[in-house]
Amino acid sequence: MLSSCFSAVSEQEESALFSPPEAKNHLRSPRQESLGGILSFSSESVPSPSDSTADTMDPLAVHDDCNQKGLELLIKSLKKIQVEYQSGQGCTHIFTIFGASGDLAKKKIYPTMWALYRDSLIPENTQVFGYARSDLKVEDIRKKCEPYIKLKSGEEETFEKFWAANQYVRGTYDKRTDFEHLNHALTRAEDNKRENNRIFYLALPSSVFMESTKHIRETCMAERGWTRVIIEKPFGYDADSSEKLSKHLSGLFTEEQLYRIDHYLGKEMVQNLMTLRFANNLYTRSWDRDSIASVTITFKEPFGTQGRGGYFDQSGIIRDILQNHLLQILCLAAMEKPASTSPDDIRDEKVKVLKTIPAITIEDCVLGQYVGDPNGKDEDSKLGYKDDDTVPKDSVTPTYAALVLRINNERWEGVPFIMRAGKALNERKAELRIQYRDVPGNIFSKTPSRNELVLRVQPNEAIYCKMMNKSPGMSFTMEESELDLTYRNRYADAKLPEAYERLILDVFVGSQMHFVRTDELREAWRIFTPILHKIEGEKVQPIPYKYGTRGPKEADELAAKNNFVYTGTYSWNSDL
Protein backbone atom coordinates (compact mmCIF):
# COMPACT_ATOMS: atom_id res chain seq x y z
CA MET A 1 0.00 0.00 0.00
CA LEU A 2 2.71 2.43 0.98
CA SER A 3 4.67 2.07 -2.18
CA SER A 4 1.81 3.46 -4.23
CA CYS A 5 1.82 6.82 -2.47
CA PHE A 6 1.49 9.44 -5.18
CA SER A 7 2.67 7.13 -7.87
CA ALA A 8 0.62 7.00 -11.04
CA VAL A 9 -2.37 4.80 -10.34
CA SER A 10 -2.74 1.77 -12.54
CA GLU A 11 -6.18 0.57 -13.55
CA GLN A 12 -5.66 -2.55 -11.47
CA GLU A 13 -5.10 -0.37 -8.45
CA GLU A 14 -8.30 1.56 -8.96
CA SER A 15 -10.45 -0.96 -7.19
CA ALA A 16 -8.34 -0.58 -4.06
CA LEU A 17 -8.39 3.18 -4.10
CA PHE A 18 -11.13 3.96 -1.70
CA SER A 19 -10.18 2.02 1.39
CA PRO A 20 -10.21 2.33 4.31
CA PRO A 21 -13.90 3.29 4.52
CA GLU A 22 -13.61 4.62 8.05
CA ALA A 23 -11.39 7.40 6.75
CA LYS A 24 -14.34 8.73 4.77
CA ASN A 25 -15.58 11.09 7.43
CA HIS A 26 -12.22 12.66 8.16
CA LEU A 27 -11.55 14.04 4.77
CA ARG A 28 -12.89 17.54 4.80
CA SER A 29 -10.54 20.08 6.26
CA PRO A 30 -11.05 23.84 6.36
CA ARG A 31 -8.32 24.18 3.76
CA GLN A 32 -10.34 22.17 1.29
CA GLU A 33 -13.24 24.60 1.40
CA SER A 34 -11.29 27.16 -0.58
CA LEU A 35 -11.10 25.00 -3.66
CA GLY A 36 -13.00 26.34 -6.62
CA GLY A 37 -14.06 23.83 -9.18
CA ILE A 38 -10.73 22.08 -9.56
CA LEU A 39 -10.45 19.02 -7.40
CA SER A 40 -11.96 18.70 -4.01
CA PHE A 41 -11.70 16.07 -1.38
CA SER A 42 -15.18 16.55 -0.07
CA SER A 43 -16.43 13.65 1.98
CA GLU A 44 -19.20 13.07 -0.53
CA SER A 45 -16.68 12.61 -3.28
CA VAL A 46 -15.22 9.45 -1.81
CA PRO A 47 -17.49 6.52 -2.43
CA SER A 48 -17.36 3.44 -0.30
CA PRO A 49 -15.24 0.53 -1.54
CA SER A 50 -18.33 -1.51 -2.30
CA ASP A 51 -19.79 1.22 -4.44
CA SER A 52 -19.75 0.02 -7.99
CA THR A 53 -20.90 3.38 -9.32
CA ALA A 54 -17.79 5.10 -8.01
CA ASP A 55 -17.05 6.95 -11.22
CA THR A 56 -20.52 8.17 -11.97
CA MET A 57 -21.02 9.37 -8.40
CA ASP A 58 -17.98 11.54 -8.49
CA PRO A 59 -19.06 15.18 -8.33
CA LEU A 60 -15.90 16.08 -10.22
CA ALA A 61 -17.80 15.32 -13.34
CA VAL A 62 -16.04 18.12 -15.18
CA HIS A 63 -13.07 15.82 -15.49
CA ASP A 64 -15.13 12.80 -16.41
CA ASP A 65 -16.65 14.86 -19.18
CA CYS A 66 -13.20 15.37 -20.60
CA ASN A 67 -12.89 11.60 -20.73
CA GLN A 68 -9.22 11.91 -19.96
CA LYS A 69 -8.17 8.84 -18.14
CA GLY A 70 -5.05 10.63 -16.95
CA LEU A 71 -7.07 13.23 -15.11
CA GLU A 72 -9.42 10.69 -13.61
CA LEU A 73 -6.50 8.70 -12.34
CA LEU A 74 -4.98 11.85 -10.95
CA ILE A 75 -8.11 12.61 -8.96
CA LYS A 76 -8.27 9.06 -7.67
CA SER A 77 -4.63 9.09 -6.77
CA LEU A 78 -5.12 12.28 -4.80
CA LYS A 79 -8.05 10.82 -2.93
CA LYS A 80 -6.05 7.75 -2.20
CA ILE A 81 -3.10 9.60 -0.71
CA GLN A 82 -5.47 11.68 1.38
CA VAL A 83 -7.23 8.60 2.71
CA GLU A 84 -3.96 6.86 3.43
CA TYR A 85 -2.44 9.79 5.16
CA GLN A 86 -5.46 10.42 7.33
CA SER A 87 -5.41 6.81 8.39
CA GLY A 88 -1.78 7.15 9.50
CA GLN A 89 -0.31 5.13 6.66
CA GLY A 90 0.72 7.61 4.01
CA CYS A 91 4.15 8.83 3.11
CA THR A 92 5.87 12.17 3.48
CA HIS A 93 6.87 14.42 0.61
CA ILE A 94 9.63 16.98 0.49
CA PHE A 95 9.72 19.42 -2.39
CA THR A 96 13.14 21.05 -2.76
CA ILE A 97 13.59 24.16 -4.89
CA PHE A 98 17.12 24.69 -6.15
CA GLY A 99 17.64 28.32 -7.04
CA ALA A 100 15.24 29.33 -4.27
CA SER A 101 16.60 32.88 -4.25
CA GLY A 102 15.84 33.40 -7.94
CA ASP A 103 13.18 34.96 -10.12
CA LEU A 104 11.37 31.82 -11.21
CA ALA A 105 11.22 30.54 -7.64
CA LYS A 106 9.64 33.69 -6.26
CA LYS A 107 7.33 34.37 -9.18
CA LYS A 108 6.13 30.87 -9.97
CA ILE A 109 7.36 27.97 -7.89
CA TYR A 110 6.71 29.16 -4.33
CA PRO A 111 3.33 30.70 -5.30
CA THR A 112 2.43 27.40 -6.96
CA MET A 113 3.37 25.38 -3.89
CA TRP A 114 1.29 27.74 -1.80
CA ALA A 115 -1.72 27.34 -4.11
CA LEU A 116 -1.47 23.54 -4.05
CA TYR A 117 -1.13 23.56 -0.27
CA ARG A 118 -4.02 25.99 0.19
CA ASP A 119 -6.28 23.90 -2.03
CA SER A 120 -5.32 20.63 -0.29
CA LEU A 121 -4.05 19.22 -3.54
CA ILE A 122 -0.89 18.05 -1.84
CA PRO A 123 -0.82 16.25 1.50
CA GLU A 124 -0.84 18.49 4.53
CA ASN A 125 2.52 17.15 5.71
CA THR A 126 4.36 18.19 2.53
CA GLN A 127 7.47 20.20 3.34
CA VAL A 128 9.18 22.70 1.09
CA PHE A 129 12.93 23.21 1.17
CA GLY A 130 14.63 26.12 -0.53
CA TYR A 131 18.27 25.75 -1.55
CA ALA A 132 20.54 28.45 -2.95
CA ARG A 133 23.93 30.09 -2.46
CA SER A 134 22.59 33.28 -0.86
CA ASP A 135 22.56 33.70 2.89
CA LEU A 136 18.80 33.76 3.43
CA LYS A 137 16.18 32.70 5.91
CA VAL A 138 12.67 31.46 5.19
CA GLU A 139 11.38 34.92 6.18
CA ASP A 140 13.50 36.49 3.41
CA ILE A 141 12.14 34.08 0.82
CA ARG A 142 8.64 34.74 2.07
CA LYS A 143 9.13 38.50 1.65
CA LYS A 144 10.38 38.03 -1.90
CA CYS A 145 7.38 35.84 -2.78
CA GLU A 146 4.62 37.87 -1.16
CA PRO A 147 4.17 40.34 -4.04
CA TYR A 148 3.35 37.34 -6.27
CA ILE A 149 0.82 35.74 -3.93
CA LYS A 150 -2.68 37.15 -3.60
CA LEU A 151 -4.07 36.13 -0.23
CA LYS A 152 -7.84 36.04 0.18
CA SER A 153 -9.34 36.90 3.51
CA GLY A 154 -9.62 33.82 5.69
CA GLU A 155 -6.47 32.27 4.26
CA GLU A 156 -4.06 33.87 6.75
CA GLU A 157 -3.82 30.93 9.13
CA THR A 158 -3.19 28.42 6.35
CA PHE A 159 -0.60 30.78 4.93
CA GLU A 160 1.26 30.80 8.23
CA LYS A 161 1.11 26.99 8.32
CA PHE A 162 2.49 26.84 4.80
CA TRP A 163 5.52 28.93 5.69
CA ALA A 164 5.99 26.94 8.89
CA ALA A 165 6.39 23.90 6.62
CA ASN A 166 9.26 25.64 4.80
CA GLN A 167 12.99 25.40 5.44
CA TYR A 168 15.99 26.92 3.74
CA VAL A 169 19.43 25.39 3.26
CA ARG A 170 22.35 27.43 2.00
CA GLY A 171 24.78 25.73 -0.36
CA THR A 172 26.67 25.83 -3.63
CA TYR A 173 25.89 23.81 -6.73
CA ASP A 174 29.36 22.39 -7.21
CA LYS A 175 30.37 21.01 -3.80
CA ARG A 176 29.30 17.51 -2.91
CA THR A 177 29.57 18.32 0.80
CA ASP A 178 26.86 20.99 0.45
CA PHE A 179 24.52 18.42 -1.05
CA GLU A 180 25.37 16.00 1.74
CA HIS A 181 24.44 18.73 4.16
CA LEU A 182 21.12 19.17 2.31
CA ASN A 183 20.51 15.45 2.47
CA HIS A 184 21.00 15.47 6.25
CA ALA A 185 18.50 18.29 6.57
CA LEU A 186 15.99 16.40 4.40
CA THR A 187 16.48 13.19 6.36
CA ARG A 188 15.98 15.03 9.65
CA ALA A 189 12.69 16.39 8.35
CA GLU A 190 11.44 12.97 7.27
CA ASP A 191 9.58 10.42 9.32
CA ASN A 192 11.64 7.26 9.35
CA LYS A 193 8.57 5.12 9.98
CA ARG A 194 7.01 6.14 6.71
CA GLU A 195 7.92 6.09 3.08
CA ASN A 196 9.58 9.42 2.20
CA ASN A 197 9.34 10.80 -1.32
CA ARG A 198 11.46 13.60 -2.68
CA ILE A 199 10.93 16.03 -5.53
CA PHE A 200 13.74 18.30 -6.68
CA TYR A 201 12.91 21.35 -8.78
CA LEU A 202 15.85 22.83 -10.67
CA ALA A 203 15.00 26.52 -11.05
CA LEU A 204 18.63 27.07 -12.02
CA PRO A 205 20.70 28.42 -14.90
CA SER A 206 21.60 25.63 -17.32
CA SER A 207 25.31 26.18 -16.57
CA VAL A 208 24.88 24.36 -13.24
CA PHE A 209 22.42 21.64 -14.37
CA MET A 210 25.06 19.00 -14.86
CA GLU A 211 26.87 19.27 -11.54
CA SER A 212 23.78 19.77 -9.45
CA THR A 213 21.99 16.74 -10.93
CA LYS A 214 25.13 14.64 -10.39
CA HIS A 215 25.24 15.66 -6.73
CA ILE A 216 21.54 15.02 -6.29
CA ARG A 217 22.00 11.52 -7.69
CA GLU A 218 25.00 10.79 -5.51
CA THR A 219 23.83 12.24 -2.24
CA CYS A 220 20.14 13.15 -2.09
CA MET A 221 18.07 10.30 -3.49
CA ALA A 222 15.17 9.12 -1.32
CA GLU A 223 16.07 5.91 0.45
CA ARG A 224 12.56 4.77 1.30
CA GLY A 225 10.39 6.24 -1.43
CA TRP A 226 10.63 7.72 -4.89
CA THR A 227 12.69 10.63 -6.23
CA ARG A 228 11.53 12.88 -9.09
CA VAL A 229 13.54 15.66 -10.69
CA ILE A 230 11.92 18.59 -12.51
CA ILE A 231 14.03 20.58 -14.92
CA GLU A 232 13.29 23.85 -16.64
CA LYS A 233 14.34 24.88 -20.11
CA PRO A 234 16.77 25.50 -21.70
CA PHE A 235 17.28 21.79 -22.33
CA GLY A 236 20.47 22.49 -24.20
CA TYR A 237 21.36 25.11 -26.75
CA ASP A 238 21.23 23.04 -29.90
CA ALA A 239 21.04 19.38 -30.93
CA ASP A 240 24.53 18.49 -29.69
CA SER A 241 24.39 20.25 -26.34
CA SER A 242 20.91 18.92 -25.70
CA GLU A 243 22.03 15.39 -26.52
CA LYS A 244 24.93 15.79 -24.10
CA LEU A 245 22.58 16.93 -21.36
CA SER A 246 20.11 14.13 -22.10
CA LYS A 247 22.89 11.54 -21.97
CA HIS A 248 24.11 12.98 -18.70
CA LEU A 249 20.62 12.89 -17.21
CA SER A 250 19.81 9.41 -18.46
CA GLY A 251 23.04 8.21 -16.84
CA LEU A 252 21.70 9.48 -13.53
CA PHE A 253 17.93 9.04 -13.63
CA THR A 254 15.37 6.90 -15.37
CA GLU A 255 12.95 8.54 -17.82
CA GLU A 256 10.23 8.04 -15.17
CA GLN A 257 12.19 10.12 -12.67
CA LEU A 258 12.70 13.02 -15.06
CA TYR A 259 10.14 15.76 -15.63
CA ARG A 260 11.11 18.30 -18.31
CA ILE A 261 8.68 21.14 -17.85
CA ASP A 262 7.19 23.16 -20.72
CA HIS A 263 4.67 25.32 -18.93
CA TYR A 264 2.55 25.75 -22.08
CA LEU A 265 1.55 22.12 -21.64
CA GLY A 266 -0.11 23.13 -18.38
CA LYS A 267 -2.34 25.78 -19.97
CA GLU A 268 -6.06 25.08 -20.09
CA MET A 269 -6.51 25.52 -23.82
CA VAL A 270 -3.41 23.55 -24.72
CA GLN A 271 -4.73 20.69 -22.60
CA ASN A 272 -8.09 21.14 -24.29
CA LEU A 273 -6.68 20.46 -27.74
CA MET A 274 -6.93 16.69 -27.35
CA THR A 275 -10.60 16.93 -26.40
CA LEU A 276 -11.38 19.41 -29.14
CA ARG A 277 -9.79 17.19 -31.76
CA PHE A 278 -10.63 13.70 -30.68
CA ALA A 279 -14.02 14.09 -29.01
CA ASN A 280 -15.73 16.06 -31.79
CA ASN A 281 -16.57 14.32 -35.00
CA LEU A 282 -17.29 17.75 -36.44
CA TYR A 283 -13.58 18.52 -36.47
CA THR A 284 -12.12 15.02 -36.71
CA ARG A 285 -13.45 14.60 -40.24
CA SER A 286 -12.14 17.85 -41.63
CA TRP A 287 -8.80 18.01 -39.85
CA ASP A 288 -6.53 17.48 -42.84
CA ARG A 289 -5.07 18.78 -46.08
CA ASP A 290 -8.36 18.40 -47.94
CA SER A 291 -10.10 20.99 -45.77
CA ILE A 292 -7.37 23.07 -44.16
CA ALA A 293 -5.35 25.69 -46.04
CA SER A 294 -2.88 26.73 -43.36
CA VAL A 295 -2.32 26.62 -39.64
CA THR A 296 -0.89 29.56 -37.70
CA ILE A 297 0.41 29.39 -34.16
CA THR A 298 1.07 32.76 -32.58
CA PHE A 299 2.70 34.11 -29.44
CA LYS A 300 2.73 37.86 -28.81
CA GLU A 301 3.94 39.83 -25.82
CA PRO A 302 3.36 43.58 -25.47
CA PHE A 303 6.59 44.18 -23.55
CA GLY A 304 10.29 43.88 -24.25
CA THR A 305 12.95 41.90 -22.43
CA GLN A 306 12.52 44.09 -19.32
CA GLY A 307 16.02 43.75 -17.89
CA ARG A 308 16.28 40.07 -18.88
CA GLY A 309 18.21 41.04 -22.00
CA GLY A 310 21.39 39.34 -20.78
CA TYR A 311 19.63 35.97 -20.60
CA PHE A 312 17.54 36.57 -23.69
CA ASP A 313 20.50 37.51 -25.85
CA GLN A 314 21.96 34.04 -25.34
CA SER A 315 18.74 32.46 -26.38
CA GLY A 316 16.68 34.57 -28.80
CA ILE A 317 12.98 34.17 -29.50
CA ILE A 318 13.34 30.89 -31.41
CA ARG A 319 14.79 29.04 -28.41
CA ASP A 320 12.69 30.99 -25.94
CA ILE A 321 9.27 30.31 -27.47
CA LEU A 322 9.11 28.56 -30.84
CA GLN A 323 11.29 25.48 -30.33
CA ASN A 324 9.36 24.51 -27.22
CA HIS A 325 6.02 26.19 -26.44
CA LEU A 326 4.78 26.65 -30.01
CA LEU A 327 6.16 23.34 -31.19
CA GLN A 328 4.22 21.58 -28.42
CA ILE A 329 1.02 23.25 -29.64
CA LEU A 330 1.87 22.18 -33.18
CA CYS A 331 2.34 18.58 -32.04
CA LEU A 332 -1.02 18.47 -30.32
CA ALA A 333 -2.70 20.08 -33.33
CA ALA A 334 -1.07 17.86 -35.93
CA MET A 335 -0.45 14.45 -34.34
CA GLU A 336 -2.56 11.42 -35.14
CA LYS A 337 -5.04 10.13 -32.58
CA PRO A 338 -3.10 8.28 -29.88
CA ALA A 339 -4.02 4.69 -29.04
CA SER A 340 -5.12 5.88 -25.60
CA THR A 341 -4.70 8.88 -23.33
CA SER A 342 -1.74 7.28 -21.57
CA PRO A 343 1.31 9.60 -21.41
CA ASP A 344 3.44 7.38 -23.58
CA ASP A 345 0.79 6.82 -26.25
CA ILE A 346 0.42 10.60 -26.54
CA ARG A 347 4.14 11.23 -26.59
CA ASP A 348 4.65 8.47 -29.16
CA GLU A 349 2.29 10.34 -31.49
CA LYS A 350 4.07 13.62 -30.89
CA VAL A 351 7.39 12.04 -31.77
CA LYS A 352 5.88 10.46 -34.89
CA VAL A 353 4.64 13.76 -36.25
CA LEU A 354 7.91 15.52 -35.38
CA LYS A 355 9.81 12.91 -37.35
CA THR A 356 7.93 13.91 -40.51
CA ILE A 357 8.97 17.58 -40.23
CA PRO A 358 12.09 18.53 -42.16
CA ALA A 359 14.56 21.01 -40.66
CA ILE A 360 13.45 24.63 -41.19
CA THR A 361 15.20 26.54 -43.97
CA ILE A 362 16.16 30.20 -44.16
CA GLU A 363 13.67 30.75 -47.01
CA ASP A 364 10.93 29.89 -44.54
CA CYS A 365 12.07 32.37 -41.94
CA VAL A 366 11.59 36.06 -41.12
CA LEU A 367 13.50 37.54 -38.19
CA GLY A 368 12.95 40.83 -36.42
CA GLN A 369 14.37 42.89 -33.58
CA TYR A 370 12.43 45.69 -31.88
CA VAL A 371 13.53 49.29 -31.81
CA GLY A 372 12.16 51.95 -29.47
CA ASP A 373 9.13 54.02 -30.37
CA PRO A 374 10.01 57.68 -29.63
CA ASN A 375 6.28 58.38 -29.23
CA GLY A 376 5.75 55.33 -27.03
CA LYS A 377 3.18 55.56 -24.26
CA ASP A 378 5.65 54.67 -21.51
CA GLU A 379 9.39 54.61 -20.85
CA ASP A 380 9.75 50.90 -21.73
CA SER A 381 8.28 51.35 -25.19
CA LYS A 382 10.70 54.18 -25.99
CA LEU A 383 13.56 51.72 -25.60
CA GLY A 384 14.67 49.28 -28.23
CA TYR A 385 16.16 45.84 -27.54
CA LYS A 386 19.71 47.14 -27.90
CA ASP A 387 19.05 49.98 -25.47
CA ASP A 388 19.04 47.38 -22.69
CA ASP A 389 22.41 47.72 -20.94
CA THR A 390 22.80 43.95 -20.71
CA VAL A 391 22.50 43.52 -24.50
CA PRO A 392 25.57 43.98 -26.76
CA LYS A 393 25.20 47.04 -29.00
CA ASP A 394 25.78 44.94 -32.11
CA SER A 395 23.42 42.11 -31.13
CA VAL A 396 21.61 40.38 -34.00
CA THR A 397 19.51 38.24 -31.67
CA PRO A 398 15.95 38.03 -32.99
CA THR A 399 13.16 39.18 -30.69
CA TYR A 400 10.63 38.22 -33.38
CA ALA A 401 10.51 35.20 -35.67
CA ALA A 402 8.03 33.85 -38.18
CA LEU A 403 8.85 30.37 -39.47
CA VAL A 404 7.07 27.91 -41.71
CA LEU A 405 7.17 24.22 -40.88
CA ARG A 406 6.12 21.47 -43.29
CA ILE A 407 4.71 18.15 -42.21
CA ASN A 408 5.40 15.48 -44.78
CA ASN A 409 2.74 12.94 -44.03
CA GLU A 410 -0.50 11.81 -45.59
CA ARG A 411 -2.64 14.11 -43.49
CA TRP A 412 -0.67 17.34 -43.81
CA GLU A 413 1.47 17.41 -46.92
CA GLY A 414 1.12 20.84 -48.52
CA VAL A 415 -0.38 22.54 -45.45
CA PRO A 416 2.01 25.18 -44.10
CA PHE A 417 2.29 25.43 -40.32
CA ILE A 418 3.24 29.05 -39.67
CA MET A 419 4.70 29.89 -36.27
CA ARG A 420 5.10 33.50 -35.15
CA ALA A 421 6.41 34.83 -31.88
CA GLY A 422 7.60 38.20 -30.76
CA LYS A 423 8.33 40.51 -27.87
CA ALA A 424 7.36 44.18 -27.70
CA LEU A 425 4.38 43.71 -30.03
CA ASN A 426 0.94 45.34 -30.09
CA GLU A 427 -0.83 42.92 -27.74
CA ARG A 428 -0.58 39.87 -25.50
CA LYS A 429 -1.89 36.82 -27.28
CA ALA A 430 -1.23 33.14 -27.79
CA GLU A 431 -3.42 31.22 -30.19
CA LEU A 432 -3.80 28.43 -32.69
CA ARG A 433 -5.56 29.45 -35.91
CA ILE A 434 -6.79 26.87 -38.40
CA GLN A 435 -7.69 28.51 -41.69
CA TYR A 436 -9.94 26.44 -43.96
CA ARG A 437 -9.79 26.30 -47.74
CA ASP A 438 -12.02 28.44 -49.96
CA VAL A 439 -15.51 27.11 -50.62
CA PRO A 440 -15.37 25.31 -53.97
CA GLY A 441 -18.08 26.13 -56.56
CA ASN A 442 -19.23 29.36 -54.96
CA ILE A 443 -22.86 30.20 -55.90
CA PHE A 444 -23.03 33.62 -54.29
CA SER A 445 -22.30 36.98 -55.82
CA LYS A 446 -19.76 37.61 -53.07
CA THR A 447 -16.83 35.27 -52.37
CA PRO A 448 -17.21 33.82 -48.90
CA SER A 449 -14.31 34.54 -46.55
CA ARG A 450 -12.44 31.51 -45.36
CA ASN A 451 -13.58 29.83 -42.19
CA GLU A 452 -11.18 30.02 -39.29
CA LEU A 453 -11.19 28.01 -36.11
CA VAL A 454 -9.28 29.85 -33.41
CA LEU A 455 -8.24 28.41 -30.08
CA ARG A 456 -7.17 31.32 -27.95
CA VAL A 457 -4.80 30.17 -25.25
CA GLN A 458 -4.50 33.60 -23.65
CA PRO A 459 -5.67 36.07 -22.63
CA ASN A 460 -9.35 35.22 -22.06
CA GLU A 461 -9.50 31.61 -23.12
CA ALA A 462 -11.85 31.08 -26.05
CA ILE A 463 -12.62 28.92 -29.02
CA TYR A 464 -14.28 30.68 -31.90
CA CYS A 465 -15.06 29.76 -35.42
CA LYS A 466 -15.26 32.53 -37.97
CA MET A 467 -18.00 31.69 -40.45
CA MET A 468 -20.28 33.16 -43.10
CA ASN A 469 -23.86 33.83 -42.07
CA LYS A 470 -26.91 35.21 -43.83
CA SER A 471 -27.40 38.80 -42.72
CA PRO A 472 -30.42 38.65 -40.42
CA GLY A 473 -33.68 40.05 -41.80
CA MET A 474 -35.09 40.48 -45.28
CA SER A 475 -31.69 40.75 -46.84
CA PHE A 476 -30.18 37.73 -48.56
CA THR A 477 -26.62 38.99 -48.41
CA MET A 478 -24.05 37.30 -46.22
CA GLU A 479 -21.67 38.52 -43.60
CA GLU A 480 -18.83 37.26 -41.47
CA SER A 481 -19.87 36.13 -38.03
CA GLU A 482 -18.72 33.59 -35.47
CA LEU A 483 -19.62 30.64 -33.31
CA ASP A 484 -18.20 31.69 -30.02
CA LEU A 485 -17.19 29.74 -26.94
CA THR A 486 -15.77 32.40 -24.67
CA TYR A 487 -14.82 30.76 -21.43
CA ARG A 488 -15.63 33.61 -19.11
CA ASN A 489 -19.21 33.55 -20.43
CA ARG A 490 -19.71 29.82 -20.81
CA TYR A 491 -17.83 28.77 -17.67
CA ALA A 492 -18.28 31.87 -15.56
CA ASP A 493 -17.60 30.07 -12.28
CA ALA A 494 -14.75 27.88 -13.40
CA LYS A 495 -11.45 28.37 -11.67
CA LEU A 496 -8.70 27.70 -14.15
CA PRO A 497 -5.52 26.70 -12.35
CA GLU A 498 -2.19 28.20 -13.29
CA ALA A 499 -0.09 26.08 -15.65
CA TYR A 500 2.54 25.46 -12.99
CA GLU A 501 -0.10 24.28 -10.52
CA ARG A 502 -1.29 21.58 -12.88
CA LEU A 503 2.20 20.50 -13.82
CA ILE A 504 3.69 20.35 -10.34
CA LEU A 505 0.64 18.42 -9.19
CA ASP A 506 1.26 15.99 -12.06
CA VAL A 507 4.74 15.42 -10.69
CA PHE A 508 3.38 14.56 -7.25
CA VAL A 509 0.98 12.14 -8.87
CA GLY A 510 3.54 10.70 -11.26
CA SER A 511 1.80 11.60 -14.52
CA GLN A 512 4.22 12.41 -17.32
CA MET A 513 1.55 13.21 -19.89
CA HIS A 514 2.40 16.90 -19.97
CA PHE A 515 6.18 16.61 -19.82
CA VAL A 516 8.72 16.40 -22.60
CA ARG A 517 10.29 13.02 -23.28
CA THR A 518 13.92 12.65 -24.38
CA ASP A 519 13.12 11.49 -27.94
CA GLU A 520 10.62 14.33 -28.38
CA LEU A 521 13.27 16.85 -27.40
CA ARG A 522 15.78 15.29 -29.77
CA GLU A 523 13.36 15.70 -32.70
CA ALA A 524 12.61 19.29 -31.70
CA TRP A 525 16.29 20.17 -31.83
CA ARG A 526 16.75 18.34 -35.13
CA ILE A 527 14.13 20.61 -36.70
CA PHE A 528 15.47 23.86 -35.24
CA THR A 529 19.25 23.46 -34.97
CA PRO A 530 20.14 24.07 -38.65
CA ILE A 531 18.27 27.37 -38.83
CA LEU A 532 19.75 28.49 -35.49
CA HIS A 533 23.28 27.64 -36.64
CA LYS A 534 22.70 29.40 -39.94
CA ILE A 535 21.41 32.66 -38.50
CA GLU A 536 23.95 32.72 -35.69
CA GLY A 537 26.90 31.55 -37.83
CA GLU A 538 26.14 34.07 -40.59
CA LYS A 539 24.94 36.79 -38.21
CA VAL A 540 21.76 37.23 -40.23
CA GLN A 541 20.50 40.77 -39.62
CA PRO A 542 16.99 40.86 -38.13
CA ILE A 543 14.51 43.35 -39.58
CA PRO A 544 13.89 46.27 -37.20
CA TYR A 545 10.27 46.71 -36.07
CA LYS A 546 8.86 49.39 -33.85
CA TYR A 547 7.91 48.56 -30.26
CA GLY A 548 4.12 48.15 -30.00
CA THR A 549 3.51 47.11 -33.62
CA ARG A 550 2.57 43.74 -35.16
CA GLY A 551 6.19 43.04 -36.09
CA PRO A 552 7.89 43.14 -39.53
CA LYS A 553 5.55 43.34 -42.52
CA GLU A 554 7.73 40.65 -44.13
CA ALA A 555 6.16 38.17 -41.71
CA ASP A 556 2.71 38.92 -43.18
CA GLU A 557 4.21 38.43 -46.65
CA LEU A 558 5.61 35.07 -45.58
CA ALA A 559 2.18 34.05 -44.26
CA ALA A 560 0.49 35.24 -47.46
CA LYS A 561 2.91 33.13 -49.53
CA ASN A 562 1.96 30.18 -47.37
CA ASN A 563 -1.76 30.06 -47.95
CA PHE A 564 -2.88 32.33 -45.13
CA VAL A 565 -5.39 34.82 -46.47
CA TYR A 566 -6.07 38.01 -44.54
CA THR A 567 -9.00 40.08 -45.75
CA GLY A 568 -9.26 42.55 -42.88
CA THR A 569 -13.04 42.46 -43.21
CA TYR A 570 -13.90 40.62 -40.01
CA SER A 571 -15.02 42.59 -37.00
CA TRP A 572 -15.87 41.32 -33.55
CA ASN A 573 -18.57 42.82 -31.40
CA SER A 574 -16.64 42.89 -28.18
CA ASP A 575 -19.60 44.37 -26.24
CA LEU A 576 -21.35 41.01 -26.24
Ligand SMILES: NC(=O)C1=CN([C@@H]2O[C@H](COP(=O)(O)OP(=O)(O)OC[C@H]3O[C@@H](n4cnc5c(N)ncnc54)[C@H](OP(=O)(O)O)[C@@H]3O)[C@@H](O)[C@H]2O)C=CC1
Ligand atom coordinates in the same frame (compact mmCIF):
# COMPACT_ATOMS: atom_id res chain seq x y z
N1 LIG B 1 -14.55 34.98 -28.05
C1 LIG B 1 -13.86 36.05 -28.28
O1 LIG B 1 -13.34 36.67 -27.33
C2 LIG B 1 -13.65 36.49 -29.66
C3 LIG B 1 -12.83 37.56 -29.87
N2 LIG B 1 -12.61 37.99 -31.13
C4 LIG B 1 -11.67 39.09 -31.24
O2 LIG B 1 -11.91 39.80 -32.42
C5 LIG B 1 -10.68 40.34 -32.90
C6 LIG B 1 -10.47 39.95 -34.35
O3 LIG B 1 -10.52 38.55 -34.51
P1 LIG B 1 -9.41 37.73 -35.26
O4 LIG B 1 -9.76 36.33 -35.28
O5 LIG B 1 -8.09 38.06 -34.69
O6 LIG B 1 -9.55 38.26 -36.70
P2 LIG B 1 -8.66 39.25 -37.59
O7 LIG B 1 -9.28 39.17 -38.92
O8 LIG B 1 -8.49 40.56 -36.95
O9 LIG B 1 -7.22 38.58 -37.62
C7 LIG B 1 -7.07 37.32 -38.16
C8 LIG B 1 -5.62 37.01 -38.39
O10 LIG B 1 -5.09 37.91 -39.34
C9 LIG B 1 -3.89 38.45 -38.88
N3 LIG B 1 -3.76 39.83 -39.34
C10 LIG B 1 -4.21 40.97 -38.76
N4 LIG B 1 -3.85 42.03 -39.49
C11 LIG B 1 -3.18 41.55 -40.56
C12 LIG B 1 -2.55 42.14 -41.67
N5 LIG B 1 -2.56 43.45 -41.84
N6 LIG B 1 -1.95 41.35 -42.57
C13 LIG B 1 -1.93 40.02 -42.41
N7 LIG B 1 -2.50 39.40 -41.37
C14 LIG B 1 -3.11 40.16 -40.45
C15 LIG B 1 -3.98 38.40 -37.39
O11 LIG B 1 -2.66 38.40 -36.95
P3 LIG B 1 -2.17 39.21 -35.68
O12 LIG B 1 -2.53 38.32 -34.56
O13 LIG B 1 -0.71 39.33 -35.84
O14 LIG B 1 -2.83 40.52 -35.62
C16 LIG B 1 -4.72 37.11 -37.18
O15 LIG B 1 -3.84 36.02 -37.25
C17 LIG B 1 -9.58 39.76 -32.04
O16 LIG B 1 -9.20 40.73 -31.10
C18 LIG B 1 -10.24 38.61 -31.38
O17 LIG B 1 -9.68 38.31 -30.14
C19 LIG B 1 -13.18 37.41 -32.20
C20 LIG B 1 -14.05 36.37 -32.03
C21 LIG B 1 -14.36 35.82 -30.74
Ligand SMILES: O=C1O[C@H](COP(=O)(O)O)[C@@H](O)[C@H](O)[C@H]1O
Ligand atom coordinates in the same frame (compact mmCIF):
# COMPACT_ATOMS: atom_id res chain seq x y z
O1 LIG C 1 8.99 30.53 -21.33
C1 LIG C 1 8.74 31.71 -21.45
O2 LIG C 1 7.46 32.11 -21.41
C2 LIG C 1 7.13 33.45 -21.07
C3 LIG C 1 5.67 33.64 -21.46
O3 LIG C 1 4.88 32.79 -20.68
P1 LIG C 1 3.33 33.12 -20.51
O4 LIG C 1 2.81 31.99 -19.72
O5 LIG C 1 3.25 34.44 -19.79
O6 LIG C 1 2.75 33.22 -21.87
C4 LIG C 1 8.02 34.43 -21.76
O7 LIG C 1 7.78 35.75 -21.29
C5 LIG C 1 9.48 34.09 -21.48
O8 LIG C 1 10.32 34.94 -22.25
C6 LIG C 1 9.77 32.67 -21.86
O9 LIG C 1 11.06 32.30 -21.39
